[in-house]
Structures are given as C-alpha cells and as structure tokens.
Amino acid sequence: MALDMKYFEEMEEKIPRGKVRTRFAPSPTGYMHVGNLRTALYTWLIARNAGGTFILRIEDTDQGRLVEGAADVIYRTLAECGLNHDEGPDVGGPVAPYIQSQRRDTYGKYARLLVEKGHAYYCFCEKTESEEDAGDFNRAADPCRSLPLDEAQARVDAGEPYVIRQRIPQEGSTTFHDAIFGDITVENKTLDDQVLIKRDGLPTYNFANVVDDHLMGITHVVRGSEYLSSAPKYNLLYQGFGWDVPTYVHCSPVMRDAQNKMSKRHGDPSYEDLKAQGFLTPAILNYVALLGWSPRGDLAEQEVFSLEELARAFDLEGMSKSPAIFDIEKLTHFNALYLRAMAPEEFAQVAEPYIREVVKNKNLSVPAIAALLQARCEKLTDIPEKVDFFDALPEYDPELFTNKKSKTNPEVSARMLEAAIPALEGLEDWTAEAIHDALVGLAEKLEVKNATLMWPVRIAAAGKAVTPGGAVEICQILGREETLRRLHLGLAKVKA
C-alpha cells in the first residue's frame, strides 16, 4: 500500500499560519480541576495577549475512560469564565474536527508516514506487564526494531496484531527549549521507543498531540510540567516529520500541600465545588492567575486583575518554575475584595438567594439586609448564619446584656430599654435617620455613652452578640412593631 502524499499536502495547506494559536486540550473527565482551569486560563491569555486564536480540542483517545456528558462541563466552565474559544468542536473551524476520536484515520496515516521515513516501526511483541514494570525491557533487543519494512508490512497485511513505536536514536542527545524552563538536554539512551499507535489502532496521547498540534497550527503548547520529561520525544517526532517545533510552555502544578498535587481523589475542590462554596468566578480566576504567574514592572504591585487586564499584562516571563500551594484563605480574601467592589444592587442580587435561605419573611427588605452584609462576608455562603435572627428572635442568654466596654449589665440594660421603648414608640418616621437621632438624643439625655444605650437595644432586637450592622439598622429593618415586641421581651428577660 503506497502512501497517498496528496493527503499530506492537503492537510498542510489547511494549516493557518502567521498568528499565535494556542489550544486547551482537556481529556473529558467530568469536572474541571483548579490546575486545569489555570492551564486553560494561561493558554487563553497567551492567545489573547498576542491577538491570536484560542482553540478547544477534546482529547478522548482513551476509550476506557470516556465519561458521558463530560465535554459539556468543559464548554460550560470556559463560557462561564469568559475563556471563549475561536475554534472547537461546537463552533467548528478551518482544521476541524476538534475531537480526537473523530480524527482516527489521520493518526494512522501519519504514523505510517513516519514508518516510511524510518522514525517509527511496527512492533509485534507482546510484552508482559512485569517486563515493562521492571523496566528491564531492552529496546535494542526488540527484534521488531530491526525488522525490514517489507517483512513487517507482510505481517501487518496478514492481519497480525501490532503497535507502532517511535524509533529513538540510540546515540546522542536531544535538546529542547521551554519558555519557562529554558533549554533542557537529555541523553537519547534514556528515552524509550514509545508506542505511537496502540493495538486498538488509536493513537497514544503523545502521538495524537504532536500530530494535532502541528495540523492545527499550534504555536504555543501549554501543558502541565508532568510532560516535561516526554518533551524530548516530542521534539524527535517533530524533527522526524520535518515540522517546526512549537514553543513549549510547561506549567508547574497547583499543589494541595508541599508534596501532593490538588486532586479530586484527595477531596480537593474543583471549580464547580468552589462556586458551590460561595466563591465568585472572577475572584477564582484572579487568584488562580496569580498562583504561578506574577506581573512585572509597573504592575508588579497590582493584585486585582480583570480578565481583560490579565490579557493585557500577561507574559511568559512572569511564569514561575516551582509548584504553588493552593491557599483557600487567600482565595477567600480575593473573593471578599470582589464582593466589596460590587455595586450595592449587584451584590444584593447575588446575595438574595443566600439571604432568603433563612429570611423567609417577605416584609424584611433584601437590599437593606444585603447592604449590611456586603462588607461583612467573604463568601456568599457566610450569609445565612449571619442573618437568621431577622426571621425569628433566637433563644438567648440574658448574660448577653452584660458588656464591659459598653458599660452595660442587666440593671443598666433594663433602664436603657425602659427608656428606649417609649422613645421609639413615639417616632413619626421609621427611618434609619429618625431611629438614630432618637437613640443618640436619648443617650445624651440620659448622660450615657452611645454604646451603653445601643448595646442593650441591639441585643434585645437581635438576640445575639455579634450581628451585621448596629442597633439602628437592625431596628429599621425589623420594623416598628417587631422591634418593640423584641424590646419588650428583652426587658422582661433582663428583669427576670
């Protein structure tokens, strides 16, 4: 069977050239790791920073690991994060298809081409797992390596099962360049004749990757540093085909602690999990971007970045070589920053479901409660436990009326509440200003500091020691009737 050179020529002609092209190439597992998300982000940033093209490619060559609907998680996450792709399975593009399982015949053809060029060979051996595991498989001793091509071809034609292996030079060394790590050289004898085409006819990740990256015109190959050690083999593959080698960008991993990568298995949160924990997408992206990359020059001090700002500021120079430990506390800090930076209406909108989880009373104003919360929560999930007292006055200990700094105790509190009740009862308008003025005026009249009066009022109104907002805001939100009811209850409690 002769090679159809026309096919290869046509494939070459389709390749877009002249612009930066990057690709995010996940294998569909059903969830988005934080590390994956960061890789996607960096890949997107490199493309956007250069005015290039960002491509999504699905790598599903492992038939044993297919997960139903897993690709949807990827589409949804990228869209939600604003990491829009210019080409991909769902939007098409000049070098479609973008799903590896649909490119099967391509890999076979290119593998055959490589065999023809002498950089790969058919292998009919069935090595046992123990042989492979022991690492004592001696490539040079593989009889298939030196099998004449026509002989091998005959066996293939006869239907004998085979794999195709890369023929690594026995001598010399291979040097490749990585944008983050610089030049790395390894001895060829430390490389093995890796399988390119599996017995089932599908390509291995390593081979499909090289073929697709070339055929899709990828200029920057961004991936995890776990691929650093297979990069020399990639180089040899590119050279074997006579293709230009892309710029490698190997990103160090996101760790859960000093020795373990973040992983689903250890129960580390995925992107979806973080959202469920009350984190905002832009805050997650911002934090994750800075985990492994830092801005230079004028921007060196900046820590809050929108996606657009990141795209403008991003550069390979700022990438870190060492692994970074994911710190939920710092993510929390970024989240708090984003929460506070929101317009009050916007915050009220995102906070509403969390407020309504515990505040069922429709008479209580969500925007008013949200206003108290905005500077007081770091995650949306902090909200419910902070505002539960609005709906129902909790059981509380009269000891709460005692506070040293405010100079209150049960006796003082009784006196304060007795004075506060008529003062509030007589108010014309139930506004924060009116309540504030009435109470401050009363404190002045009683010749006590504000806190001495405010403390018992707040405790009686809320029934808990720590509340978002002070006595004035709480009373205002509660409304006149409910406030007075609670103050009377408090008075009774403190006199008992």
Add this chain to the structure above:
RNA sequence: GGCCCGGUGGUCAAGCGGUUAAGACUCCGCCCUUUCACGGCGGCAACACGGGUUCGAGUCCCGUCCGGGUCACCA
C-alpha cells in the same frame, strides 16, 4: 534506582552581582466605632546547607540535602 526539574517568611511572591531583602494572605497590637466587619496605622516572620568565583552573591558555578515529575498499548 536512572533521568529531568525545582528550593526567598506558614502560604503566594518581587528580586535578575551592590536594596535597611518589596508587596499580598494569615496571625498579633493600636486607631476608628453602636457589637462584628470594613477602613487606617504598626508589628512578628525568609534567601535549605557547604564550598567556590568576585572588591562584593538570594542573584553566577560545584557539591550536599530536601521536594516534585517521569520511566504505560493513561492522559
């Protein structure tokens, strides 16, 4: 174990031969104050170790130690 990579406070992270070694998170103290937050101010805390090179080394070289990755018909 072989090969490859990495190593600045607890964490992220500036630094690219000459700095009192930035900044952020966390923690602590103070101020503000109607509790708590927010905000403001201040503080604790680091160049893994040993040799070189150099007038001078966190920055360059070598070694040691520690950590990670990889050695699949998984990606």
